[in-house]
Amino acid sequence: MVSHINSEERQKEIAAFERDLERIKDGRGMLMLALHLAQNRFGYVPSDVQRIIADTLKVPLSTVYGVVTFYSRFTLIPRGRCDLSICTGTTCYIQGAEELLKEAEETLGIKDGETSPDGNFSLSTTRCVGACSLAPVVTVNGEVHGRMTVQEMKKLLADLKKQYLSQPESNEDK
Amino acid sequence: MSMTFEKLKEIREETLNRMNLRGFPSDKPNAPYRWSVAICMETSCMSSKSPQIKQRLLDLIVRDGKENEIEVVGTGCFGLCEAGPIVIVRPGDTFYYRLDVEDIDRIYESHLLGGEPVRDLIYPESITDDGYLSYFEIPFMAHQERVALRSSGHIDPEDIREYIALGGYEALYKALVEMTPDDVIDVITESGLRGRGGGGFITGRKWRATQASPGDEKFIICNADEGEPGAFMDRSILEGDPHSVIEAMTIAGYAIGSDQGYVYVRAEYPIAVERLEKAIGQANDLGLLGANIFGTGFSFNLEIRLGAGAFVCGETTALAASIEGRRGMPRSRPPYSADKGLWGKPTMINNVETFANVPYIILNGAEAFKKVGTENSPGTKVLALSGKIKNVGLVEIPMGTTLRQLVEEIGGGIPNGKAFKAVQTGGPSGGCIGPELLDTPIDFDRLAEIGSMMGPGGMIVLDEDVCAVDVARFYMDFIVDESCGKCTPCREGTKRMLEILIDITEGRGDETSIPRLERLARTTELASLCGLGQTAANPILSTLKSFRDEYEAHIKEKRCPAGVCKALTNNLTKDD
Ligand SMILES: Cc1cc2nc3c(=O)[nH]c(=O)nc-3n(C[C@H](O)[C@H](O)[C@H](O)COP(=O)(O)O)c2cc1C
Ligand code: SF4
Ligand code: FES
Ligand code: FES
Numbered sequence: 001m002v003s004h005i006n007s008e009e010r011q012k013e014i015a016a017f018e019r020d021l022e023r024i025k026d027g028r029g030m031l032m033l034a035l036h037l038a039q040n041r042f043g044y045v046p047s048d049v050q051r052i053i054a055d056t057l058k059v060p061l062s063t064v065y066g067v068v069t070f071y072s073r074f075t076l077i078p079r080g081r082c083d084l085s086i087c088t089g090t091t092c093y094i095q096g097a098e099e100l101l102k103e104a105e106e107t108l109g110i111k112d113g114e115t116s117p118d119g120n121f122s123l124s125t126t127r128c129v130g131a132c133s134l135a136p137v138v139t140v141n142g143e144v145h146g147r148m149t150v151q152e153m154k155k156l157l158a159d160l161k162k163q164y165l166s167q168p169e170s171n172e173d174k
Numbered sequence: 175m176s177m178t179f180e181k182l183k184e185i186r187e188e189t190l191n192r193m194n195l196r197g198f199p200s201d202k203p204n205a206p207y208r209w210s211v212a213i214c215m216e217t218s219c220m221s222s223k224s225p226q227i228k229q230r231l232l233d234l235i236v237r238d239g240k241e242n243e244i245e246v247v248g249t250g251c252f253g254l255c256e257a258g259p260i261v262i263v264r265p266g267d268t269f270y271y272r273l274d275v276e277d278i279d280r281i282y283e284s285h286l287l288g289g290e291p292v293r294d295l296i297y298p299e300s301i302t303d304d305g306y307l308s309y310f311e312i313p314f315m316a317h318q319e320r321v322a323l324r325s326s327g328h329i330d331p332e333d334i335r336e337y338i339a340l341g342g343y344e345a346l347y348k349a350l351v352e353m354t355p356d357d358v359i360d361v362i363t364e365s366g367l368r369g370r371g372g373g374g375f376i377t378g379r380k381w382r383a384t385q386a387s388p389g390d391e392k393f394i395i396c397n398a399d400e401g402e403p404g405a406f407m408d409r410s411i412l413e414g415d416p417h418s419v420i421e422a423m424t425i426a427g428y429a430i431g432s433d434q435g436y437v438y439v440r441a442e443y444p445i446a447v448e449r450l451e452k453a454i455g456q457a458n459d460l461g462l463l464g465a466n467i468f469g470t471g472f473s474f475n476l477e478i479r480l481g482a483g484a485f486v487c488g489e490t491t492a493l494a495a496s497i498e499g500r501r502g503m504p505r506s507r508p509p510y511s512a513d514k515g516l517w518g519k520p521t522m523i524n525n526v527e528t529f530a531n532v533p534y535i536i537l538n539g540a541e542a543f544k545k546v547g548t549e550n551s552p553g554t555k556v557l558a559l560s561g562k563i564k565n566v567g568l569v570e571i572p573m574g575t576t577l578r579q580l581v582e583e584i585g586g587g588i589p590n591g592k593a594f595k596a597v598q599t600g601g602p603s604g605g606c607i608g609p610e611l612l613d614t615p616i617d618f619d620r621l622a623e624i625g626s627m628m629g630p631g632g633m634i635v636l637d638e639d640v641c642a643v644d645v646a647r648f649y650m651d652f653i654v655d656e657s658c659g660k661c662t663p664c665r666e667g668t669k670r671m672l673e674i675l676i677d678i679t680e681g682r683g684d685e686t687s688i689p690r691l692e693r694l695a696r697t698t699e700l701a702s703l704c705g706l707g708q709t710a711a712n713p714i715l716s717t718l719k720s721f722r723d724e725y726e727a728h729i730k731e732k733r734c735p736a737g738v739c740k741a742l743t744n745n746l747t748k749d750d
Contacts, residue, residue, distance in 0.1 A: 028517070029479070031499030036441070036480055059499065070501040070658075071482030073441055089403030090598065090634050091560040093648055127485070127652060128403035129442050130410075132560040132632075133218045133255035133567050142444060144221035 017041055017049065021056045030057055031067055035074050043079040080115045080122035082164045084108070085139045089128030092136040100136055100153045101125065107157045120164045177461035177468055179347055182338060189339035195245065195264045196328055198340065207245045209286050210264040212327065215248035216413045217406075217445050219258035224248075226275045227259060234282050244286055250326035250414015254314050256566035257297060262327075267308035271297040313586065314565045317579055319546055321554045322370075322530040323570050326414035331449055334456040337417040343462050345533035349425045350470045353536075358429040359385060362532065364540035366552040370407075371397055371488075371525030372600065372630045374551070374618035380522060383512040385430040387520035392432035394423050395516065395523040397493060398439040398446070401485035402601030403652070405632030407556040408526035410568050412439070412446035415530065416453035420476060422532035424463065427474040430522055435474065438493055440481040450478055485602075485656040489704050490515070490523050492658070503658045504704035525630070527556055547573035551617035555631060561598075562637035564589045571616065578612040581635060592637040596720065600629025602649045602656075603709035605716025606642065625716055627709075641738035642721035643728055647675040649713040657706065664707025667698035671714065680741040683729035688718065 020037050024030045034053045038045045045068050054061040068074045086092075086101045105111055108121050115122040131137050134146025138153070145156060190198060195210035213219075213228045228248055235244050252260050257271035261281065268291050270281060277295055284290045291306060299314075300307040309315070320326075329336035337343070349358050363378025384392060396419055400408040412419065423435045439447050454476050457463040465473045479497050486492050487502040494516045496502040515521020531553060535543045544552040551573040557580070560566050564586035571580065577597060581587070588594050596606040605626035607614065614620055621628045636645065650672040659665045671694050677683050695711030702708045718725060727733045734742040 029497050029499045032480060032482060032496060036482070057499075063500070066501055067499065071484050073482040090601070090632075090648065091404045093403075094561055094634070094636065094640055094645075126442060126483070127401075127655075128405070129217075130400070130406035131218050131221060132404050132406055132558060133258070134221060135560060144217060146218070146221050 013041060014049070014052070018052060018056070021053065025056050031059060031064065032071075035064075035068060035071075039074050043083075044075045044077055046076075077115055078119060078122075080120050082120060082160055083122050083124070083141050084160070085124045085126050086112075087127070087129055087131075087135070087137040087139070088125045089132065089135075091132040092128070095135040096150075097136045099150050100138060100148055103150055103153045104138075104157060107154070107161075121160075176466065177343075179351070179468070182343060182347060185335050185338045186341070189335040192245070193329075193336065193339055196247075197264070197267075198328075206242065208243045210245040210247065211286070212247050212249045212252075212262040212264065214250070214252055214255075214258060214260045214327070215331075216251045216255075216410060217443075218251070218255040219260060220445065222259045222272075223275055224259040224261075227261065227273060227278050230275055231278050231282060234279070240286075247330050248332070249329065250331050251323075251410045251568055252309065252327045253318070253323075253569060254312075254565060254567045262309050263291070266291075266306070267310060268306055269297040269300045269309040269312065270295050314567075314569075314584055317572075317575055317584055318570055319554050319572050320570050321534055321543075321546070322411060322418075322527050322556050323414070323568070324534065325418065326410065329415070331414050331416055332452055334417060334453065334460060334462075337415070341537060342417055342533070343421055345536035346421050346424055346462065347468055349428055349536055350468050350472055355385060355429045355431065358425060358536065361535060361540050362429075365535045365543040366540070366550075367528065367531055367535060367543070368551060368618060369525055370527035370531075370555065370630065372402075372603070372628065374628060377524065377528055380512065380524070381426065381429055383510070384432075384520050384522040387513050389520045391434075391519045392430055393516045393519060393521040394426045394430070394432050394435035395493065395497075395521060396423055396435065396437040396526055396529055397488060397490070397523055398437055398443075398526045399481050399488035399493065400440055400443075400526075400630065401488045401656075402603075402630050402632050404558065404560055404598075404601065404634045405630050406558045407568065407631045409443050409446050411526050411530050411556070412443070413449050416446075416450045417457065418530045418533055419450075419526055420453055420457050420463065422529035423476060424467070424474045425532055425536060426522060426524070426529070428472050430520075432522070433473050433475060435476045436479050436497055436516070437476065438479050438481060438487075438497060441483065447478060447480065454478070484658075485652075486658045486704070486706055489706065492704070493523065494521065501658075503660045504706075506703055527631070548615065548617045550619050555616060555628070557616075557631045557633045559585055559633050559635070561634040562588055562592065562640070563635040573617040574615045576613050576615050577607060580616065580633065581612065585635065588635070588637050592639060595636045595638050595640055596642070598634040598636060598645065598713075599632070600627040600709075600712070601632055602652050603627065603705065603712055604629045605712045606636065606645065606720060607716070608720030610720070625712075625719060627712070639736055639738070641679075641734055641736040642717040642724045643675065643679055643734075644736075644738045646714045646717045647672070647679055650675055650710070653706065653710045657710075661701075661703040661707065663698050663701035664703070664710060667694050667702075668707070668710050670694055671698070671711065675714070678725065678728045679734070679739040681728075681732045681739075683725075685729070687729055688722075688725060692718070 038049050050064045054064045088097045131144050261270040359381045367377040368374040484502050487496045489504045492502040492504045511521045547553045554570050556570045596608050598606050618628050653668045657664050
């Protein structure tokens with residue numbers, strides 16, 4: 001898994017993250033923000049990063065872990081470079097979101113909540129991104145694609161596969 | 175910078191003078207635009223390429239040196255999001271819909287240069303025998319009345335000057351300079367404004383309680399968690415008119431004696447967060463936030479806090495826990511937030527839309543606000559209309575408008591010749607309202623009377639192809655996911671109810687299923703700690719009330735009348 005990378009790149013990311021933390025550490029109630037910063041930078045909140053947060057913000061590690069595991073946006077496994085999310089809010093559900101999810105699971109070979117072993121794709125579901133007028137909706141790295149049909153989902157997945165599988169892997173050891 | 179009333183007026187007039195094509199005539203227009211083109215820049219239209227349309231139009235204008243003739247404004251939502259991306263050309267409010275990026279070339283050439291609207295790109299229902307209806311005259315806009323959304327679609331939400339041009343921050347001036355905190359609370363109380371976040375609690379009373387609560391540090395929180403699936407009213411207000419919320423929170427801070435506010439926004443709304451950040455920055459730069467506002471000595475600081483995908487964090491005590499950096503679990507009340515809220519200090523929490531009404535009330539008075547709406551639910555309500563309905567989007571109606579008017583007239587009815595089945599209100603805490611109750615007026619009390627609830631404003635229309643039992647199962651699945659697990663009735667009760675519903679939809683229901691559901695529903699309602707558990711059974715109870723025969727068809731005949739439940743689709747469906 002990508003979680004055991006040990007490149008210079010990662011050290012740099014950690015250092016940058018520590019600088020981010022320095023900037024916010026004196027504010028009140030900064031744990032959530034720190035976790036968002038970590039999730040955005042690393043694609044998940046690994047345990048060494050949890051420890052850094054605990055030490056810098058002076059909160060118990062157990063609290064950090066407790067908060068990470070409470071909120072669905074924080075993950076303990078890395079999100080893929082392409083993070084695909086299917087909205088399963090009510091409007092999207094009655095307009096056929098389940099079919100889209102099934103299509104994505106079959107094509108990518110991963111289930112809701114998983115990341116592909118090569119780190120390219122992750123799949124998740126959300127409950128409404130507020131674009132219900134375009135239901136059913138999927139997001140790719142946060143960008144909204146509306147009025148999806150199974151046909152268009154097939155096309156989107158094919159495009160994404162082309163885009164992400166042709167790019168050389170980033171310099172992460174596995 | 176410190177702000178004075180003179181400076182505010184100066185900005186107002188200066189800016190208004192260049193907005194005269196947008197329906198705000200000014201005495202001395204200083205921008206001789208021939209056309210003003212408004213392009214919707216909210217989540218829904220943006221995902222269908224409105225930013226590219228805007229850029230392409232700007233490029234054309236620069237190419238031909240038409241900057242002084244054509245104004246291009248990125249605005250908030252117009253309402254009929256389903257027809258997006260929407261472009262409106264003024265004067266005339268000509269309504270172009272579902273545009274492709276290249277279409278803007280034709281509009282530019284023909285309409286903006288040649289004065290000839292492009293007929294085939296215009297929204298069909300706005301075409302008449304002798305011309306075109308303005309956007310505001312189309313059937314979708316009938317019955318609508320814009321108070322909370324008063325500036326959306328007219329101004330560029332990223333430009334504080336345009337907000338000021340329409341009277342923005344004058345309510346703040348009036349409150350700080352001409353009114354005492356008690357005056358402010360009196361007006362809000364008199365207006366009868368009730369919380370738009372779902373509960374319908376009288377806003378002025380909550381402000382009063384927090385003001386009266388002893389403590390030298392108090393907080394104002396804006397609840398922008400909007401966790402109800404199918405709802406996007408608050409997102410839209412934040413994206414289309416963020417300053418209305420900032421101004422209102424500052425007024426609330428003055429009224430209750432707080433100098434610190436937080437907006438708790440769900441992380442699923444990146445554009446809203448970005449707009450709000452920008453707006454806070456601009457307000458700080460102009461001295462409309464920060465220290466010594468209008469030289470009165472009153473200071474107010476505003477920060478954004480992000481949620482992280484937990485529905486229960488919309489509940490006030492869980493929300494406070496989340497801002498503090500803890501797991502978002504509710505606690506029992508009392509003590510109420512007004513006494514012990516964020517960090518144990520007196521805290522006043524209102525919903526986004528509740529706040530958006532406040533500047534209007536301060537500026538125009540309680541009477542003006544009460545002119546619209548019903549006696550016990552004055553004002554308007556913003557609703558997100560979606561699902562199996564023709565006109566999908568955001569509407570703002572006077573309270574008291576009936577569900578039938580909403581569905582048939584504003585919504586334009588059910589597409590594809592299908593029959594109306596129900597409208598779902600209140601999300602996982604609400605219920606399904608069947609056809610027999612369509613004449614119910616939309617207001618807090620009347621919806622509660624029929625066993626549903628107003629909720630925050632998501633209105634999801636279901637047609638005959640939707641299975642009522644499956645909808646109940648869907649919501650229970652949602653609740654089981656989102657229950658925080660702190661108290662047993664909710665944690666276990668909802669799981670058991672879900673199991674029974676799955677049994678029914680998969681053909682394993684028996685004569686004990688419904689009585690067991692009803693018993694569990696009662697226990698969960700009575701014994702749960704917070705609103706999530708207390709209302710969790712509503713989707714079941716309301717569908718049982720209107721669609722009991724459908725439950726029975728699943729149980730006794732092993733048949734899904736709507737043909738949705740896959741395990742039962744081999745058995746005859748669709749009234750065969
Ligand atoms: C489980 C749960 C979720 C809630 N979610 C929201 C929400 O997303 N937004 C909101 O404004 N209120 C939500 N509420 C209601 C709030 O607790 C609170 O009543 C409201 O924010 C008060 O503001 P108002 O008086 O202006 O409506 C929720 C309540 C519960 C029990
Ligand atoms: S009712 Fe449900 S969500 Fe609320 S505290 Fe209990 S377990 Fe948590
Ligand atoms: S339900 Fe999917 S975007 Fe709202
Ligand atoms: S988002 Fe563009 S009209 Fe609503």
